[in-house]
Amino acid sequence: MINDNDVIDTLEELEAFLLLVEGGGLGLKNVSGLALATNNSNGRPFIAVLDDEHKLLLGRWVTQDVFENGKDMVRQGPKKLH
Incomplete structure (x- = not known):
């Protein structure tokens, strides 16, 4: 569930995405966590929105720089405050 054209390429974009998820702006249910991860097949980094069973609800690709510096x-x- 990752859109190939939707890449977070700055820390500011990462922060905005985190605020959006935390604020419920995406309408996702049972969100229990966020994690930076890498795709098993190609090693590409992404931010994962996980449910209470640790299943992927939504993912967005991130650049290597955001992956390294956004942990x-x-x-x-x-x-930032909501």
Whole structure:
């Protein structure tokens, strides 16, 4: 469930995506976590929105730079207030 044309390529875009998910703006149900991961078949990095059973609800590709430098933001949450 990842759109190949929708790539997060800056930390600001990552933060906006995290705020959108946390605020319920995507209409996803049973969201329990977010994680940076890599695709098993090609190693491409992405941000995963996971449900309470750790199944992928939504994913967005990220650049390698965002993958490397956005880990703390995903772990700790975005700094901006809702």
